[in-house]
Amino acid sequence: MKKYxxxxxxxSILILVFLYAPIxxxxxxxxxxxxxxxxxxxxxxxxxxxxxxxxxxMNAFKNTMIIALLSAFIATIFGTLACLGMNFMRKRSRAxxxxxxxxxxxxxxxxxxxxxxxxxxxxxxxxxxxxxxxxHITFNIPYVILSVMPRFRQINRSIYEAALDxxxxxxxxxxxxxxxxxxxxxxxxxxxxxxxxxDDFIITHFTKGPGFDTLSTKIYSEVKKGIKPEIYALSTxxxxxxxxxxxxxxxxxxxxxxxxxxxxx
Amino acid sequence: xxxxxxxxxxxxxxxxxxxxxxxxxxxxxxGFSDTEGHFTFINIYSIFSHVNLKALxxxxxxxxxxxxxxxxxxxxxxxxxxxxxxDKSPLLALLFILPMxxxxxxxxxxxxxxxxxxxxxxxxxxFFHLPEMMIINTPWAIILGMVYDFLPFMxxxxxxxxxxxxxxxxxxxxDLGANGWQTFWRITWPMSxxxxxxxxxxxxxxxxxTFVISDILxxxxxxxxxxxxxQLFTQDNDRNAGAGLSxxxxxxxxxxxxxxxxxxxxxxx
Amino acid sequence: xxxKLIDLIHISKKYGExxxxxxxxxxxxENEFVTLLGPSGCGKTTTLRIIGGFETPDEGKxxxxxxxxxxxxxxxxxxxxxxxxxxxxxxxxVADNIAFGLRIKGKSNQYIKDKIRYALKLVNLDGFEDxxxxxxSGGQQQRIAIxxxxxxxxxxxxxxxxxxxxxxxxxxxMQYELIRLKNELGITFIYVTHDQEEAxxxxxxxxxxxxxxxxxxxxxxxxxxxxxxxxxxxFIGDSNIISGxxxxxxxxDILGARFDCVDTGFGENKPVDVVxxxxxxxxxxxxxxxxxxxxxxxxxxxxxxxxxxxSRNFEWIVHSTDCFPVDSxxxxxxxxxxxxxxxxxxxxxxxxxxxxx
Numbered sequence: 001m002k003k004y005x006x007x008x009x010x011x012s013i014l015i016l017v018f019l020y021a022p023i024x025x026x027x028x029x030x031x032x033x034x035x036x037x038x039x040x041x042x043x044x045x046x047x048x049x050x051x052x053x054x055x056x057x058m059n060a061f062k063n064t065m066i067i068a069l070l071s072a073f074i075a076t077i078f079g080t081l082a083c084l085g086m087n088f089m090r091k092r093s094r095a096x097x098x099x100x101x102x103x104x105x106x107x108x109x110x111x112x113x114x115x116x117x118x119x120x121x122x123x124x125x126x127x128x129x130x131x132x133x134x135x136h137i138t139f140n141i142p143y144v145i146l147s148v149m150p151r152f153r154q155i156n157r158s159i160y161e162a163a164l165d166x167x168x169x170x171x172x173x174x175x176x177x178x179x180x181x182x183x184x185x186x187x188x189x190x191x192x193x194x195x196x197x198x199d200d201f202i203i204t205h206f207t208k209g210p211g212f213d214t215l216s217t218k219i220y221s222e223v224k225k226g227i228k229p230e231i232y233a234l235s236t237x238x239x240x241x242x243x244x245x246x247x248x249x250x251x252x253x254x255x256x257x258x259x260x261x262x263x264x265x
Numbered sequence: 266x267x268x269x270x271x272x273x274x275x276x277x278x279x280x281x282x283x284x285x286x287x288x289x290x291x292x293x294x295x296g297f298s299d300t301e302g303h304f305t306f307i308n309i310y311s312i313f314s315h316v317n318l319k320a321l322x323x324x325x326x327x328x329x330x331x332x333x334x335x336x337x338x339x340x341x342x343x344x345x346x347x348x349x350x351x352d353k354s355p356l357l358a359l360l361f362i363l364p365m366x367x368x369x370x371x372x373x374x375x376x377x378x379x380x381x382x383x384x385x386x387x388x389x390x391x392f393f394h395l396p397e398m399m400i401i402n403t404p405w406a407i408i409l410g411m412v413y414d415f416l417p418f419m420x421x422x423x424x425x426x427x428x429x430x431x432x433x434x435x436x437x438x439x440d441l442g443a444n445g446w447q448t449f450w451r452i453t454w455p456m457s458x459x460x461x462x463x464x465x466x467x468x469x470x471x472x473x474x475t476f477v478i479s480d481i482l483x484x485x486x487x488x489x490x491x492x493x494x495x496q497l498f499t500q501d502n503d504r505n506a507g508a509g510l511s512x513x514x515x516x517x518x519x520x521x522x523x524x525x526x527x528x529x530x531x532x533x534x
Numbered sequence: 535x536x537x538k539l540i541d542l543i544h545i546s547k548k549y550g551e552x553x554x555x556x557x558x559x560x561x562x563x564e565n566e567f568v569t570l571l572g573p574s575g576c577g578k579t580t581t582l583r584i585i586g587g588f589e590t591p592d593e594g595k596x597x598x599x600x601x602x603x604x605x606x607x608x609x610x611x612x613x614x615x616x617x618x619x620x621x622x623x624x625x626x627x628v629a630d631n632i633a634f635g636l637r638i639k640g641k642s643n644q645y646i647k648d649k650i651r652y653a654l655k656l657v658n659l660d661g662f663e664d665x666x667x668x669x670x671s672g673g674q675q676q677r678i679a680i681x682x683x684x685x686x687x688x689x690x691x692x693x694x695x696x697x698x699x700x701x702x703x704x705x706x707x708m709q710y711e712l713i714r715l716k717n718e719l720g721i722t723f724i725y726v727t728h729d730q731e732e733a734x735x736x737x738x739x740x741x742x743x744x745x746x747x748x749x750x751x752x753x754x755x756x757x758x759x760x761x762x763x764x765x766x767x768x769f770i771g772d773s774n775i776i777s778g779x780x781x782x783x784x785x786x787d788i789l790g791a792r793f794d795c796v797d798t799g800f801g802e803n804k805p806v807d808v809v810x811x812x813x814x815x816x817x818x819x820x821x822x823x824x825x826x827x828x829x830x831x832x833x834x835x836x837x838x839x840x841x842x843x844x845s846r847n848f849e850w851i852v853h854s855t856d857c858f859p860v861d862s863x864x865x866x867x868x869x870x871x872x873x874x875x876x877x878x879x880x881x882x883x884x885x886x887x888x889x890x891x
Contacts, residue, residue, distance in 0.1 A: 008345045015342055018413070019364045022375030025385065026367070029378070037378050078277045085274025097274060100281045103289070106466065106522055108474035110491055111511050114498060115288030118508065122291055138284040141277060199369055201477060206498070219370045223481060227374060235371050242366040250356055436588050437621040439608040441635035441686060451634070455625045 023239065030232035037227075047229040048237075054230050060218040061234060063129060064198060067214060071136035072193035078137070079144025080186055087152050098149075101142045112139060113206030120207065127209030135207040136197045143196060144189035151185035295508030308509020317493055317510065324490040325517075327404055328472035331411035332419075335468045336461065338412070339419035346420075347427035358424055362417050373410050373481045380406055380482070402484030410478040411468075418467035426460030427453075462525040470518055490514060538597075539564045539722055540585060540690065545594035547580055554580045555746045558594070562690075562724060567716055569725045569733040572743035573769070578726045579618075579694060581743075585724065586615045586692050599689075609638075613690035614683035618698065620675045622667035628654075628678055629663035635686040653681035656715065673704045680715065690722040697732060709735050730770050734758060742766050763876050767809040774815070774850050778808040778875075786875060789846040791825040793868060797875040807876040812853040814872035817843070823865020829858045 030048070034041025051057060086094045104112050116135045117127075125131055155178060163173035201216035208217055219231055299305045311317060346358045364372065379385050380401040387397045400406045430453065438448040476491030483489075490510065497507035538561040545558040555577045562568050570578035583589040584596060587608035596604045603611060614635070622631050629650050636646045654660050657677035667675060676696055683691055693712075697705045713736055716723050727733055733740050734754040742749040742757060742765075749769075750762045761767035764775050778788040783798040788808055800806055820826050827845025839857045843850040845866060858864050 008348075011341060012345055015338065015416075016360065019361065019416070021379060022372045022413070023364055023367050025375045025378055026371055037381075078280060081273040082277035085271050085277075088270040089274065097278060097281070100278075100285055103285050106470065106518065108470055108491075108514060108518060110474045110476065110494060111292070111515055111518075112288075114494070114507065114511055115292045116284065117498070118291045118295060118504065119284070119288040121504075134284065138280070141280070145277075195366065199365065201370055216368060216370055219368065219374070220477070223370075223374060227371075231371070235368055239367045243363070246359065246363070250359070431619075431621070433617050433619065433621040434623060436586075436608065437615070437617055437623070438634070439588075440586060440615045441682070442609045442638045443634075444607075444609050447638055452623060456623075 026232050027236045027239075030229060030236045032229065035226075035229060047233040051230040051233045054228075056213075057218065057228070057230055057234060060213045060215050063212065064214040064216070067129070067133055067136055067204075068194050068197040071133055071140050071197050072190050075137050075140035075193050076144050076186060076190045079141045079189060080148050080182070082141070083145055083148045083152050083182075086149070098145075101145050104139045105142050105146070109139075109200075109202040110206075113203040116203065117206040127207060128212045129208075131207045131209070132204050132212065132214070135203050136200065139200070139203060140193035140197060143192045144186075147189035147192060148182055148185040151182040155181050292508050292511055295505050296512040297509075299505060308505050309513060311506055311509060312513045316488070317490070320488045320493045321490045321513075323404070323487070324473050327408055327411065327489070328469055331408045331415070331472045332465055332469045334408065334412050335416050335419040336465065339416060339423055339464065340461070343420050343423035343427055346424050358420075361420055365417050369414055370477065370481075373414060373478055376406070376410055376413060377401065377481055380409075401482065402486060404483070404487060406482040407479050407487065407489075410482045411472045411475065414478060415468040415471055418471075419464040422460040422463045422467065423457060424460075426457050430456050459529055462529050466522060466525050469521055473517065473521075474514060537564060537599075538562070539566075539599060540724075541595075541597040541600075542581070542584070543595045543597065545581075545584060545591045545596070547577075547584065547589065547591050553746055555584075555591070558746065558748070560741060560748065560751075562722060564689075565720060565722055567713075567723045567725065567736055567738045569727060569737040569740045570743055571727060571730060571733040571740050571769075572749075573728055575745075576743040577746040578728075578743050582615075582692050582694055582724060582726045585690075586613065587611050612688055613692060614686050614688040615692040615694065616676075616679045616683050616696045618694045618696070620679040620696075622670075622675055622678055622682070624666075624668055626667070627663065628659075628665050628667065628670075631667060631678060632682045632685055634682065639686075649685045653685045656684070656718065657681045657711075672699050673708065676700065676708065677711075684715075684719060684721075688721065690724060691719075693723060693725045695727055696725075697727070697729075705732070712736055734770070742769060744769075760874055761809055761876065764807045764809070767807075767874070767876070772812050772851055772853075774808075774810045774812065774848075776808045776810070776848060778806055780804045780806045780875060784870070786873065789825065789848055791846075793824055793873055794870040795873040795875060796871050797873075800875060800877070805878055807878055809874040809876060810868055810872060812840070812851045813838070814868060815850060815852045815854075816867045816869075817841070817852060817854055817856065817858055818865045818867050820863045820865045823867045825866050827864055827866055829860050829862050829864060832857060832860055 029037060031043050031045070032039075032041055033044040033046065082097070086097055089097075113135070116131075116138065120127060120131050160173055160177055163177045164170065168176065199216070200214075201220060204214050204217055205220065208214070213221070215231075215234070219227065222228060222231070296308050297304055297306070299307065312321060342361070346361065349357050380398070381387070382397075382399065382401070384401075390397055400409070434452055434456065435448055438452045443451060474491045476489060476495040479487050479489045479492055494507050494510050494514070497503045497510065540562040542558060542560045545555050546553075547555040558577070558581065560581070570581055572578050580589060584591050587603075587606060590605065594604075595602055598611070598613075623634070626634070632650045632653055633646045636649060641649075650663060651660075654662055657680055659674060659677055659681070662670075662674070662678070667678065670678065676699075679696070680691075697708050700708060709732060712723070712725075725733075725736065734757075737754055739751065740754055740757050741751045744765050750757060750766045752760075757766065758770055761770060761773075767773045767775055776788050778786050780786050780797075780800040780802070781792070782802050783800075784795055786793050786795050786797075786806070786808060817823075825845050827843040827850065829841055830844050830849070831842040833840045834857075835853075838853045838855050841852045841854065841858060843852055843864060843866065850866065852866075
């Protein structure tokens with residue numbers, strides 16, 4: 001099926017252009033001397049330096065990172081433990097918990113956000129960083145469970161039993177035999193949770209109080225007034241860091257796969 | 266051993282009850298009561314008001330259109346990626362998911378820039394003496410924003426399932442006399458249906474309920490059902506009406522999930 | 535004599551650096567049961583896939599009834615394949631799987647219905663029409679895969695290690711089933727396996743392959759009794775392969791002792807490989823044998839005993855219904871026509887490789 005190679009390339013590139021055009025636009029704007037969004041006023045690093053001085057922006061950035069990492073971390077612990085427990089449950093109780101897990105996944109963000117807001121109002125909680133954190137943990141746990149659970153399913157039960165047979169205690173057997181097998185699932189669950197939390201706007205919008213901002217809510221509040229170029233600079237940095245991290249993580253297995261590639265039957 | 270291990274799920278069960286189940290119940294309570302706390306259907310009925318009904322219908326129309334467009338764009342792309350992913354690296358597929366790492370609000374705002382009357386796209390069109398594209402602040406721009414924002418959600422599940430389909434099934438179909446198209450319609454398409462359906466839900470639900478894309482690319486003039494609900498909460502402070510409309514929206518989500526699940530089951534059995 | 539139905543001419547195939555087939559030539563006659571036999575990596579599956587149209591050879595031609603079909607896609611070829619893992623379509627039931635090829639050809643519903651019933655009867659699975667393929671056992675899936683292929687009335691049925699995933703008992707039953715099927719259908723079977731027993735049981739012709747080259751082609755009897763080189767001898771059944779010297783016609787020196795044999799034409803004082811099957815060795819009293827040895831090991835195998843006899847630094851494997859206890863001194867006698875003389879391999883390619891089983 002190596003036909004139509006040219007068309008396939010052309011099509012892939014067309015969509016890549018569609019996907020990356022806005023990103024490139026933002027990156028270019030971060031170097032634009034003119035504050036106008038549609039005129040090129042010459043190249044500058046100015047926004048990158050003023051970014052550091054803008055305490056409101058740096059604060060929002062700090063909040064975003066803390067919420068993302070902390071909520072992902074807590075969600076990973078809750079989620080992994082839940083998977084472990086569910087493995088020993090009967091099918092029906094497991095199906096019930098998985099059903100509950102699917103609710104935030106399938107439901108609209110706006111409904112999830114509103115329902116949590118109403119909960120916090122009912123509890124007379126003050127809206128702010130803490131409520132946002134609770135909300136983020138809530139929508140992050142399902143992502144962890146959905147990426148850890150399949151790993152537990154794949155584990156050959158007899159490997160765990162073989163470890164017990166060879167004299168390992170259950171805890172030791174779990175640590176040495178089961179844990180390494182589910183670790184990739186835990187890592188990908190954590191990564192996904194961080195990603196979702198970083199990018200979330202809608203749920204944060206409803207559960208944050210006045211005076212607390214993440215990058216997303218900060219950007220939204222500036223849409224009408226006009227976006228400050230510093231935000232472009234910050235996003236460019238964040239995107240570049242993620243890009244570099246991904247290249248680093250993926251470069252190694254990719255290189256080794258290519259060294260002995262080409263042989264298959 | 267096993268009885269104690271079960272308890273590891275307890276923290277999440279308590280968490281889920283408190284932050285998933287109870288909030289849904291609260292939304293139902295608000296939705297079915299008036300400001301004094303008496304039971305009423307009035308919040309649910311408010312969907313039939315002229316403005317709300319129009320917003321809901323427009324949301325449906327735009328989300329169906331953008332879901333369909335996403336599928337149309339994503340399926341061929343996922344096939345190409347799966348073909349390469351099989352014998353090369355999944356890195357190529359990553360390239361199409363990567364944009365999700367740029368804040369989605371910003372990316373949507375960037376489209377505002379590109380589509381503006383004096384924006385880049387019109388500058389390019391002007392340069393080639395082509396007619397200008399004036400879609401900003403129209404439903405077309407919203408569809409474009411939806412397709413752009415949610416396209417990766419359609420690519421990923423289809424790509425994943427296409428990678429899993431053993432090439433031997435296609436060979437078997439060819440062996441039994443099917444040509445390329447017949448192989449696709451009788452084997453590849455039905456076998457990839459679960460991925461397609463999960464892609465459809467993942468695009469349809471956020472498109473149906475968004476208020477951000479319509480806000481940014483619709484210029485605040487086009488109201489979707491998401492905008493109506495958001496304004497009820499943040500501007501009008503009418504929680505009961507907002508919750509009532511949310512309940513209606515959930516109903517639509519439940520119906521659409523049930524439809525896709527029904528097809529999923531029919532496809533696999 | 536039958537015509538050549540399929541003719542592979544000068545076929546070469548590489549994957550990247552590794553050569554799978556090199557100048558491969560083979561023809562297959564009508565109504566023949568041909569088995570491609572060899573260790574994994576010998577190129578047998580690639581050969582089958584080239585015939586089926588799933589691989590294109592880098593060089594060479596595939597002829598089918600004297601027509602060049604080298605670049606013809608699989609759907610235009612008059613042959614059908616039973617895949618290694620069956621490849622039954624998981625989203626269809628048994629009837630739809632079997633009907634697949636017929637629907638593509640636009641046959642009438644009544645015709646398709648009759649064909650399904652006939653095919654299921656043929657593979658002894660009457661009444662399985664509505665079952666889903668994943669609810670079937672391995673053996674049943676196997677039969678459905680055969681049924682799905684044969685309803686299309688192919689001239690040739692290609693089978694890629696179809697019994698590999700089945701357990702021993704089922705495998706033996708299926709061997710007889712396949713022979714019966716082939717006789718009832720009267721079509722050509724090309725069968726790929728690494729299992730020599732399967733090959734010997736079912737085939738009209740066996741093609742022994744190794745490292746992309748044909749080692750020997752012949753009837754099961756030929757291959758077993760007269761292996762042409764050490765690889766074939768070693769791969770087919772147990773055998774004692776000993777370096778020897780052909781002193782003259784009908785006389786060979788093995789381990790310093792002279793054995794009468796029936797082979798001629800190897801020249802005088804020529805180094806050769808000698809193959810003697812374990813069941814062809816007679817253990818006799820020490821002084822009555824051609825050479826002497828000591829029994830070092832005895833294993834009871836049911837029908838016979840397998841004994842190791844150490845003689846002049848060579849360990850002979852002997853199968854016999856008489857048991858000689860360990861440490862007993864025995865004489866080794868071999869009838870002249872049970873000694874098979876082979877030329878030493880001349881090139882690297884012909885040399886026997888480790889068999890990975």
